[in-house]
Amino acid sequence: MSTHVFDEAIALQAQPDGSWTGHTHPAYANMVGPFGGITAAQALNGVLQHPERLGDPVSLTVNFCAALTDGPFTVMARAARTNRSTQHWTIEIQQGDAIVMTGTAVTAVRRETWGVDEEPMPLCPPPAEVPPPQVMAPMEFVKRYEQLPVTGQLPAVWDGSGHSSLTQIWVRDNPPRPLDFASLACISDVFFPRVFIRRATHVPVGTVSLTVYFHASTEQLAQTGTGYLLGQAQAQAFRNGFFDQSSQLWNEAGVLLVTTHQIVYYKQ
Amino acid sequence: MSTHVFDEAIALQAQPDGSWTGHTHPAYANMVGPFGGITAAQALNGVLQHPERLGDPVSLTVNFCAALTDGPFTVMARAARTNRSTQHWTIEIQQGDAIVMTGTAVTAVRRETWGVDEEPMPLCPPPAEVPPPQVMAPMEFVKRYEQLPVTGQLPAVWDGSGHSSLTQIWVRDNPPRPLDFASLACISDVFFPRVFIRRATHVPVGTVSLTVYFHASTEQLAQTGTGYLLGQAQAQAFRNGFFDQSSQLWNEAGVLLVTTHQIVYYKQ
Numbered sequence: 338m339s340t341h342v343f344d345e346a347i348a349l350q351a352q353p354d355g356s357w358t359g360h361t362h363p364a365y366a367n368m369v370g371p372f373g374g375i376t377a378a379q380a381l382n383g384v385l386q387h388p389e390r391l392g393d394p395v396s397l398t399v400n401f402c403a404a405l406t407d408g409p410f411t412v413m414a415r416a417a418r419t420n421r422s423t424q425h426w427t428i429e430i431q432q433g434d435a436i437v438m439t440g441t442a443v444t445a446v447r448r449e450t451w452g453v454d455e456e457p458m459p460l461c462p463p464p465a466e467v468p469p470p471q472v473m474a475p476m477e478f479v480k481r482y483e484q485l486p487v488t489g490q491l492p493a494v495w496d497g498s499g500h501s502s503l504t505q506i507w508v509r510d511n512p513p514r515p516l517d518f519a520s521l522a523c524i525s526d527v528f529f530p531r532v533f534i535r536r537a538t539h540v541p542v543g544t545v546s547l548t549v550y551f552h553a554s555t556e557q558l559a560q561t562g563t564g565y566l567l568g569q570a571q572a573q574a575f576r577n578g579f580f581d582q583s584s585q586l587w588n589e590a591g592v593l594l595v596t597t598h599q600i601v602y603y604k605q
Numbered sequence: 606m607s608t609h610v611f612d613e614a615i616a617l618q619a620q621p622d623g624s625w626t627g628h629t630h631p632a633y634a635n636m637v638g639p640f641g642g643i644t645a646a647q648a649l650n651g652v653l654q655h656p657e658r659l660g661d662p663v664s665l666t667v668n669f670c671a672a673l674t675d676g677p678f679t680v681m682a683r684a685a686r687t688n689r690s691t692q693h694w695t696i697e698i699q700q701g702d703a704i705v706m707t708g709t710a711v712t713a714v715r716r717e718t719w720g721v722d723e724e725p726m727p728l729c730p731p732p733a734e735v736p737p738p739q740v741m742a743p744m745e746f747v748k749r750y751e752q753l754p755v756t757g758q759l760p761a762v763w764d765g766s767g768h769s770s771l772t773q774i775w776v777r778d779n780p781p782r783p784l785d786f787a788s789l790a791c792i793s794d795v796f797f798p799r800v801f802i803r804r805a806t807h808v809p810v811g812t813v814s815l816t817v818y819f820h821a822s823t824e825q826l827a828q829t830g831t832g833y834l835l836g837q838a839q840a841q842a843f844r845n846g847f848f849d850q851s852s853q854l855w856n857e858a859g860v861l862l863v864t865t866h867q868i869v870y871y872k873q
Contacts (some may be wrong), residue, residue: 395813395814396814402686403686423870441707447846447847448872455770478738499765548816574861575721577715578716579713581820605718605719
C-alpha cells in the first residue's frame with residue numbers, strides 16, 4: 338500500500354531532545370511558503386505522536402509568524418500541564434533560529450454525555466449533484482482537495498462585485514483518505530480568504546491565527562471515512578487590515594465535526 | 606480620583622527577569638477561583654504593559670489549565686517573533702511551580718483599509734428599555750457588570766426546558782469604566798456557559814480555551830467610552846463533555862468591536 342501524500346507531508350522524526358523534525362512538502366505549497374493547514378497539521382502531529390499524550394484533540398490554536406521556507410523545520414510540543422482527563426500543550430515550530438509558528442492545544446479523554454448539535458447542517462444539494470468549480474486557484478495545495486462549490490466560489494471575474502463572504506462547499510482529500518484529527522485540522526484551513534469572496538478583488542492576505550475546536554470522536558471520524566465534508570465559511574468583520582472568518586465542517590450524515598475560526602491579515 | 610476595581614485587579618508589578626507579578630482579586634471571584642475573563646485580561650496586560658510591544662491586540666488565545674488559587678501569580682509574556690508590523694507573543698501564568706494558564710497573542714500596527722461589518726448588530730430594544738435580570742447568579746464577578754438581558758437570560762427555573770443557547774445582553778462595567786483592550790478581553794468571557802441556557806440544567810462547567818479577535822481600534826474604543834455593549838452568544842455543538850460558544854460585542858453605535866470563541870468543559 339502506498340503512502341498518501343498527506344501522511345508524507347505530516348511525517349515527523351523524533352529527536353533525542355524530545356522535539357520533532359519535519360520537512361515542507363511541495364504537494365502542499367501555497368503562493369508563498371506552505372499552505373497554513375498543512376503547517377497546523379504538522380504542529381498537531383507533534384502532539385498526536387507524543388508519547389505523553391493524554392486523550393484526543395479538543396482545541397488547537399496556531400499563529401503563523403512567518404511563511405515557512407521550503408526545507409526542514411523543528412516542532413516542539415510540550416505538555417505544559419496534565420490533569421486527570423485534560424492536557425495542555427504548547428507548540429512551536431522553528432526554522433534555524435527563527436520561530437515561524439507558535440501555538441497551543443488541549444487534548445482530553447472524552448466521555449459520553451448529553452449532547453446536541455445546535456448549528457444545523459445547511460440544506461445543500463448532495464455532492465453527486467454539484468459540478469466542479471469553474472475556477473481553480475493555481476496554488477499546488479488546492480489540487481490536494483476535491484472541492485465542489487455549492488455557493489460562494491472564487492470569482493470568475495475579479496470586478497469588485499461581491500456582497501457576501503459566505504461559502505459552502507463539499508470537500509475531501511484528493512485522492513480520498515480516511516479522515517483523522519490531523520487531516521481535519523488541515524481541512525479547517527481550506528477555505529479561501531473571505532476577502533476574495535466578499536470583494537471579488539485580489540489583495541495580499543495571510544492567516545495570522547487559526548483556532549480549531551474538535552467536536553468529533555474517533556468513532557465519528559471512522560464513520561466519516563473517505564466521505565465528503567460540507568464546509569461553510571463566513572466573515573464577521575473586515576477592519577483596518579484584518580478580518581475574521583468562522584467555519585464549520587459536517588460529515589455527509591450531518592454530524593458537526595469541527596468549528597473553526599481564524600483572523601487574517603489583508604492589505605488595502 | 607480613585608482607581609477602578611478592574612484596574613486594581615489587572616495591576617502587574619514588573620520583575621527583574623522580565624516577568625510580572627499579579628494577584629487574584631476578590632471582586633472578580635467565580636465559583637471556584639477567579640472569573641476566566643479577569644485572568645485573560647491579566648494575561649493580556651502582561652503584553653500591553655510590555656516595553657517591547659508593537660501595536661495593538663489583534664488576537665488573544667488563553668487556555669485555562671487549572672483554577673487559580675487565591676493569591677499571587679506570575680505572568681510571563683515573551684515576544685516570540687517581531688515582524689515589521691505584527692508581533693507574536695507567548696504567555697504563561699504560573700503559581701508556584703505549576704502552570705495555570707497558557708496562551709498566545711498577536712499585536713499589530715493597524716492601518717486604515719477598506720472594511721465592512723458583515724455580521725450586523727441584531728435588532729434589540731435600547732438599554733433604557735430593558736429591565737434588569739430576574740435572576741442574578743451568586744458569583745462575585747457578576748456584580749462587576751451591569752447586564753440587561755434582551756433574550757436568553759439565566760433560567761428562573763432549572764427544569765430542563767431550554768431549546769436554544771442564544772443570549773443577547775446589554776453589558777458594561779459596573780461602575781462604568783472607559784473601554785480599553787484589557788476590559789474588552791475580560792467582557793469577552795462574560796456570557797454564562799451556553800449549556801445552562803440550552804438545557805436549563807445545572808452541570809459543572811469550566812472554560813478550557815478562549816480566543817478573542819479584536820476588531821476595534823483605539824479610536825473606536827475611545828468613542829465607545831463607558832457606553833453599553835450589545836453582546837450576543839450562542840453554541841454550535843455540545844458533544845461528549847465539551848461545547849463551543851461564539852460571541853460578538855458591538856458598541857451602541859453598531860460597530861462590531863470583538864468576535865470571540867471558546868470551548869467549555871461540561872460534565873454529564
